[in-house]
Amino acid sequence: MFFNKKKPKIDPKVRFQNRQFNQKLHEARTFKRTARPITEGPLNKSLQRVGLGSRLKQIFFGMLFLGLVYVIYAPNFLSVQSVRVEGLSEFERIKAEAAIYDNLNNTPFYNPQRNLFFLSKNRVREVVSTISGVDVVESIYKNFKTKALTITVKPKHEKFLVRSSDAVFDVYNDGSLKSVAGVNRDAWMGIINPGMIKIDLGGMVNLQSDDSQEFKMFFSESTVEYITKLHESMKEITGSNLAYFSIRIPQLKEQQEFLELQKKKLEEATGEEQADGALQNTDDQSFDPEPEQQVEPLLPAVDVTVPINADELDIIFQKGTDSKRTFKVIVDTKEKPEQLVQRLNLLLLQTSPERYSQFFYIDLRVPSRAYVCLLNSPCIR
Secondary structure, eight states, X not given: OOTTOOOXXXXXXXXXXXXXXXXXXXXXXXXXXXXXXXXXXXXXXXXXXXXXXXXXXXXHHHHHHHHHHHHHHSSSTTBOOEEEEESSOHHHHHHHHHHHHXXXXXXXXXXXXXXXXXXXXXXXXXXXXXXXXXXXXXXXXXXXXXXXXXXXXXXXXXXXXXXOSSOEEEEETTSBEEEEOSSOGGGSTTXXXXXXXXXXXOSOEEEEETTSSOOOBOBOHHHHHHHHHHHHHGGGSTTOOEXXXXXXXXXXXXXXXXXXXXXXXXXXXXOHHHHHHHHHXXXXXXXXXXXXXXOOOOXXXXXXXESBOOSEEEEEEEXXXXXXXXXXXXXXXXXXXXXXXXXXXXXXXXXXXXXXHTEXXXXXXXXXXXXXXXXXXXXXX
């Protein structure tokens, strides 16, 4: 039947001679699969520019980036575990270590300051320097084995004993305030401590800070440096007996002139011993040279902003062994301490003991000149 008729089989050898079959076979042999086009967005283009075009490179870089983020920011084997500050008293040490821990804990998450490797030594130095008892940060050591941070500092030391109108202050060697000294104001004059420099503010003052907060710096850096050098240079003066320094504050000019005039009048009229005793009472505004006669009280206290920058100083010398018998040397801080001491020493070497006892003040503010004011003689103010 027609439907059951079988198609003749083609001999394999014969089909290779068929043109149509050979054409299909050639097409099959030369066929190349067309790659599916990849849509290139801005990110892919950027990755290709930096050499991260392949998926394998992108995965490797991603794992590396996550690892670095973990090492730098996450708590791990490089995190600071302990902080030690050496060179301070126990109280100051605890304050310094607490300040460092507080700084580390309050650091923003994007700042790797908790990591010992990336921790900035300059940042640590700034934090430690804010502690009142720290003078200089000498070294900062990172121990990666114990994950410890060790800071060695040079502490401040008490250098100045400052008398104001209502209290006596301990001041550090950098001019910053330590605390109110446990010294009575009237006993300040009799204190003898070679390691301390006594400074008198020379009148009734109200100390104020320019930032309306409790002041920390008492004297400016230049004033501290000058007084310290001048104090050291005073050792070269033969036979001198340095008592203290007094800062000439412009706002106190009227008060200081009033005190000087009263002292000179009393010394001339009643003798030095009685005059000094009476002058000491003027500090308490109760000066009474005669039982029946009262002297006008001192001028009101003036406001003085700290840190104090001294343009002029009074160097107070003691006459003999009596701490109440003194004279002063007025100096300008623009002159080098070494030159000033050399001029003063030359003048004192040429002065007889009798004349020395009559000194009221010596003015060295004019270069290459010295104006000497004696008791019982008119003097220029």
